[in-house]
Amino acid sequence: MPFLDHLEELRWRILWSLLAITIGAVIGFALVYYFNVLELLIRPVRLARADPDLRLIYLSPADPFFITLKLGIVVGIVLAFPVVLYHVWSFLSPALEKSEKRAIIPALYLGLVLFVAGVAMAYFAALPVTLEFFESFQPGALSAQLEVGKTLGFITKLLLAFGIVFELPVVIMVLTALGLVTPAFLRSKRRHAIVIITALASIITPGDVVTLTIMMMVPLILLYELSILLSAGIYRRRMIREKEAEIRAPAGPAEGAVEAR
16 A cells, blocks of 8 residues: 555544544543442542542532543543554554464453453552552641542542553563564563562552552562463464474575486
Protein backbone atom coordinates (compact mmCIF):
# COMPACT_ATOMS: atom_id res chain seq x y z
CA MET A 1 0.00 0.00 0.00
CA PRO A 2 1.40 3.49 -0.86
CA PHE A 3 2.41 5.79 1.97
CA LEU A 4 -0.50 8.20 1.45
CA ASP A 5 -2.97 5.30 1.52
CA HIS A 6 -1.47 4.25 4.87
CA LEU A 7 -2.02 7.75 6.20
CA GLU A 8 -5.61 7.73 4.93
CA GLU A 9 -6.30 4.40 6.59
CA LEU A 10 -4.70 5.63 9.82
CA ARG A 11 -6.85 8.77 9.74
CA TRP A 12 -10.09 6.81 9.38
CA ARG A 13 -9.16 4.35 12.10
CA ILE A 14 -8.35 7.22 14.47
CA LEU A 15 -11.70 8.85 13.65
CA TRP A 16 -13.60 5.60 14.24
CA SER A 17 -11.75 5.12 17.54
CA LEU A 18 -12.57 8.66 18.66
CA LEU A 19 -16.21 8.11 17.72
CA ALA A 20 -16.27 4.90 19.78
CA ILE A 21 -14.75 6.73 22.76
CA THR A 22 -17.30 9.54 22.40
CA ILE A 23 -20.23 7.12 22.33
CA GLY A 24 -18.69 5.21 25.22
CA ALA A 25 -18.31 8.43 27.20
CA VAL A 26 -22.02 9.25 26.73
CA ILE A 27 -22.97 5.76 27.91
CA GLY A 28 -20.43 6.03 30.74
CA PHE A 29 -21.87 9.35 31.90
CA ALA A 30 -25.33 7.76 32.08
CA LEU A 31 -23.97 4.76 33.99
CA VAL A 32 -22.12 6.96 36.49
CA TYR A 33 -25.12 9.22 37.00
CA TYR A 34 -27.93 6.65 37.22
CA PHE A 35 -26.10 3.66 38.72
CA ASN A 36 -24.05 5.61 41.29
CA VAL A 37 -20.63 4.35 40.24
CA LEU A 38 -19.09 7.00 42.49
CA GLU A 39 -20.17 4.96 45.51
CA LEU A 40 -17.89 2.10 44.45
CA LEU A 41 -14.86 4.38 44.60
CA ILE A 42 -15.85 6.02 47.88
CA ARG A 43 -16.56 2.72 49.66
CA PRO A 44 -12.87 1.90 50.45
CA VAL A 45 -12.46 5.37 51.99
CA ARG A 46 -15.46 4.79 54.23
CA LEU A 47 -14.11 1.43 55.30
CA ALA A 48 -10.69 2.89 56.06
CA ARG A 49 -12.22 5.63 58.23
CA ALA A 50 -14.88 3.33 59.75
CA ASP A 51 -17.52 5.88 58.79
CA PRO A 52 -20.35 4.41 56.65
CA ASP A 53 -21.94 7.87 56.28
CA LEU A 54 -18.78 9.62 55.04
CA ARG A 55 -19.28 12.15 52.23
CA LEU A 56 -16.50 13.76 50.25
CA ILE A 57 -16.52 17.55 50.01
CA TYR A 58 -16.27 19.73 46.87
CA LEU A 59 -15.09 23.33 46.56
CA SER A 60 -16.94 24.60 43.50
CA PRO A 61 -20.62 24.44 42.51
CA ALA A 62 -19.62 22.81 39.21
CA ASP A 63 -17.46 20.09 40.81
CA PRO A 64 -20.21 17.41 41.02
CA PHE A 65 -20.93 17.75 37.29
CA PHE A 66 -17.27 17.67 36.24
CA ILE A 67 -16.50 14.74 38.54
CA THR A 68 -19.39 12.81 36.96
CA LEU A 69 -18.16 13.83 33.51
CA LYS A 70 -14.58 12.69 34.20
CA LEU A 71 -15.74 9.34 35.56
CA GLY A 72 -18.03 8.98 32.55
CA ILE A 73 -15.09 9.54 30.20
CA VAL A 74 -13.02 6.95 32.06
CA VAL A 75 -15.87 4.43 31.85
CA GLY A 76 -16.32 5.35 28.18
CA ILE A 77 -12.66 4.64 27.42
CA VAL A 78 -12.99 1.26 29.12
CA LEU A 79 -16.13 0.46 27.11
CA ALA A 80 -14.55 1.63 23.84
CA PHE A 81 -11.23 -0.13 24.45
CA PRO A 82 -12.16 -3.29 22.45
CA VAL A 83 -13.09 -1.13 19.44
CA VAL A 84 -9.89 0.91 19.71
CA LEU A 85 -7.85 -2.27 20.08
CA TYR A 86 -9.53 -3.73 16.99
CA HIS A 87 -8.56 -0.72 14.87
CA VAL A 88 -5.00 -0.70 16.20
CA TRP A 89 -4.67 -4.40 15.43
CA SER A 90 -6.23 -4.03 11.97
CA PHE A 91 -3.74 -1.30 11.11
CA LEU A 92 -0.64 -3.12 12.42
CA SER A 93 -1.40 -6.79 11.69
CA PRO A 94 -0.57 -6.69 7.92
CA ALA A 95 3.04 -5.85 8.86
CA LEU A 96 3.36 -8.93 11.11
CA GLU A 97 4.22 -12.50 10.20
CA LYS A 98 1.84 -15.36 10.95
CA SER A 99 4.02 -16.61 13.82
CA GLU A 100 4.03 -13.14 15.39
CA LYS A 101 0.24 -12.90 15.08
CA ARG A 102 -0.19 -16.29 16.76
CA ALA A 103 1.83 -15.04 19.73
CA ILE A 104 0.36 -11.55 20.00
CA ILE A 105 -3.36 -12.44 19.75
CA PRO A 106 -3.37 -14.65 22.89
CA ALA A 107 -1.29 -11.98 24.61
CA LEU A 108 -4.06 -9.44 24.05
CA TYR A 109 -6.65 -11.66 25.78
CA LEU A 110 -4.20 -12.45 28.57
CA GLY A 111 -3.50 -8.74 28.97
CA LEU A 112 -7.19 -7.99 29.52
CA VAL A 113 -7.44 -10.69 32.20
CA LEU A 114 -4.27 -9.52 33.95
CA PHE A 115 -5.38 -5.87 33.89
CA VAL A 116 -8.71 -6.75 35.52
CA ALA A 117 -6.87 -8.92 38.07
CA GLY A 118 -4.51 -6.07 38.93
CA VAL A 119 -7.35 -3.56 39.36
CA ALA A 120 -9.30 -6.06 41.50
CA MET A 121 -6.30 -6.71 43.72
CA ALA A 122 -5.73 -2.97 44.16
CA TYR A 123 -9.40 -2.32 44.98
CA PHE A 124 -9.98 -5.18 47.41
CA ALA A 125 -6.53 -5.56 48.99
CA ALA A 126 -4.01 -2.79 48.42
CA LEU A 127 -6.28 0.27 48.49
CA PRO A 128 -7.86 -0.36 51.94
CA VAL A 129 -4.45 -1.04 53.51
CA THR A 130 -2.92 2.03 51.86
CA LEU A 131 -5.75 4.28 53.06
CA GLU A 132 -5.49 2.90 56.59
CA PHE A 133 -1.75 3.52 56.51
CA PHE A 134 -2.24 7.20 55.65
CA GLU A 135 -5.06 7.56 58.19
CA SER A 136 -2.71 6.40 60.98
CA PHE A 137 -0.61 9.59 60.79
CA GLN A 138 -1.41 12.40 63.26
CA PRO A 139 -5.01 11.33 63.98
CA GLY A 140 -5.11 13.39 67.19
CA ALA A 141 -3.85 16.65 65.69
CA LEU A 142 -5.38 16.57 62.20
CA SER A 143 -8.94 16.23 60.98
CA ALA A 144 -9.40 15.10 57.39
CA GLN A 145 -11.65 16.97 54.98
CA LEU A 146 -11.42 14.80 51.89
CA GLU A 147 -11.93 16.71 48.64
CA VAL A 148 -13.62 14.62 45.97
CA GLY A 149 -11.29 15.46 43.06
CA LYS A 150 -7.99 14.70 44.79
CA THR A 151 -9.38 11.65 46.58
CA LEU A 152 -10.76 10.06 43.42
CA GLY A 153 -7.57 10.99 41.57
CA PHE A 154 -5.50 9.13 44.15
CA ILE A 155 -7.77 6.08 44.00
CA THR A 156 -7.90 5.86 40.20
CA LYS A 157 -4.11 6.30 39.88
CA LEU A 158 -3.54 3.42 42.29
CA LEU A 159 -6.02 1.18 40.45
CA LEU A 160 -4.48 1.98 37.07
CA ALA A 161 -0.95 1.51 38.41
CA PHE A 162 -1.74 -2.03 39.55
CA GLY A 163 -3.53 -2.82 36.29
CA ILE A 164 -0.63 -1.58 34.16
CA VAL A 165 2.05 -3.28 36.25
CA PHE A 166 0.21 -6.60 35.93
CA GLU A 167 0.72 -6.38 32.15
CA LEU A 168 4.36 -7.48 32.58
CA PRO A 169 3.85 -11.02 31.14
CA VAL A 170 2.11 -9.59 28.07
CA VAL A 171 5.00 -7.20 27.38
CA ILE A 172 7.49 -10.07 27.73
CA MET A 173 5.45 -12.29 25.39
CA VAL A 174 5.33 -9.64 22.67
CA LEU A 175 9.05 -8.84 23.00
CA THR A 176 9.89 -12.54 22.78
CA ALA A 177 7.69 -13.01 19.73
CA LEU A 178 9.50 -10.10 18.05
CA GLY A 179 12.89 -11.60 18.90
CA LEU A 180 13.95 -8.80 21.25
CA VAL A 181 14.04 -10.85 24.47
CA THR A 182 15.07 -14.44 25.26
CA PRO A 183 14.36 -16.66 28.30
CA ALA A 184 18.10 -16.85 29.02
CA PHE A 185 18.28 -13.06 29.23
CA LEU A 186 15.32 -12.94 31.63
CA ARG A 187 16.84 -15.62 33.86
CA SER A 188 20.20 -13.83 33.95
CA LYS A 189 18.51 -10.57 34.99
CA ARG A 190 16.31 -12.11 37.71
CA ARG A 191 18.16 -10.45 40.61
CA HIS A 192 18.09 -7.08 38.87
CA ALA A 193 14.36 -7.54 38.28
CA ILE A 194 13.75 -8.24 41.98
CA VAL A 195 15.55 -5.03 42.94
CA ILE A 196 13.47 -3.03 40.43
CA ILE A 197 10.27 -4.71 41.62
CA THR A 198 11.10 -3.81 45.23
CA ALA A 199 11.66 -0.17 44.32
CA LEU A 200 8.50 -0.06 42.22
CA ALA A 201 6.42 -1.68 44.96
CA SER A 202 7.66 0.82 47.53
CA ILE A 203 6.50 3.68 45.28
CA ILE A 204 3.10 2.28 44.33
CA THR A 205 2.12 0.78 47.70
CA PRO A 206 3.34 2.78 50.70
CA GLY A 207 3.17 1.00 54.02
CA ASP A 208 5.15 -1.24 56.31
CA VAL A 209 7.42 -4.02 55.07
CA VAL A 210 4.85 -6.80 55.50
CA THR A 211 2.18 -4.91 53.59
CA LEU A 212 4.65 -3.99 50.87
CA THR A 213 5.74 -7.61 50.45
CA ILE A 214 2.27 -9.13 50.40
CA MET A 215 0.53 -6.50 48.32
CA MET A 216 2.98 -5.87 45.53
CA MET A 217 6.33 -7.64 45.61
CA VAL A 218 5.09 -11.23 45.73
CA PRO A 219 2.58 -10.85 42.85
CA LEU A 220 5.14 -9.03 40.70
CA ILE A 221 7.83 -11.65 41.31
CA LEU A 222 5.33 -14.40 40.45
CA LEU A 223 4.38 -12.49 37.28
CA TYR A 224 8.05 -12.22 36.35
CA GLU A 225 8.49 -15.98 36.76
CA LEU A 226 5.35 -16.52 34.67
CA SER A 227 6.85 -14.23 32.04
CA ILE A 228 9.94 -16.45 31.88
CA LEU A 229 7.80 -19.57 31.37
CA LEU A 230 5.72 -17.91 28.64
CA SER A 231 8.85 -16.56 26.99
CA ALA A 232 10.45 -20.01 27.02
CA GLY A 233 7.40 -21.52 25.33
CA ILE A 234 7.31 -18.87 22.60
CA TYR A 235 11.09 -19.03 22.09
CA ARG A 236 11.01 -22.86 21.80
CA ARG A 237 8.31 -22.76 19.14
CA ARG A 238 10.20 -20.06 17.29
CA MET A 239 13.39 -22.16 17.23
CA ILE A 240 11.43 -25.18 15.96
CA ARG A 241 9.95 -23.12 13.11
CA GLU A 242 13.37 -21.77 12.16
CA LYS A 243 14.86 -25.28 12.05
CA GLU A 244 11.99 -26.53 9.92
CA ALA A 245 12.48 -23.58 7.57
CA GLU A 246 16.19 -24.41 7.24
CA ILE A 247 15.38 -28.03 6.43
CA ARG A 248 12.85 -27.03 3.78
CA ALA A 249 15.16 -24.36 2.28
CA PRO A 250 16.48 -25.27 -1.21
CA ALA A 251 20.16 -26.02 -1.67
CA GLY A 252 22.42 -23.17 -2.80
CA PRO A 253 24.23 -23.02 -6.18
CA ALA A 254 27.46 -24.56 -4.88
CA GLU A 255 25.68 -27.42 -3.15
CA GLY A 256 23.58 -28.04 -6.26
CA ALA A 257 26.68 -28.23 -8.44
CA VAL A 258 28.36 -30.72 -6.09
CA GLU A 259 25.27 -32.90 -6.08
CA ALA A 260 25.07 -32.79 -9.90
CA ARG A 261 28.69 -34.05 -10.14
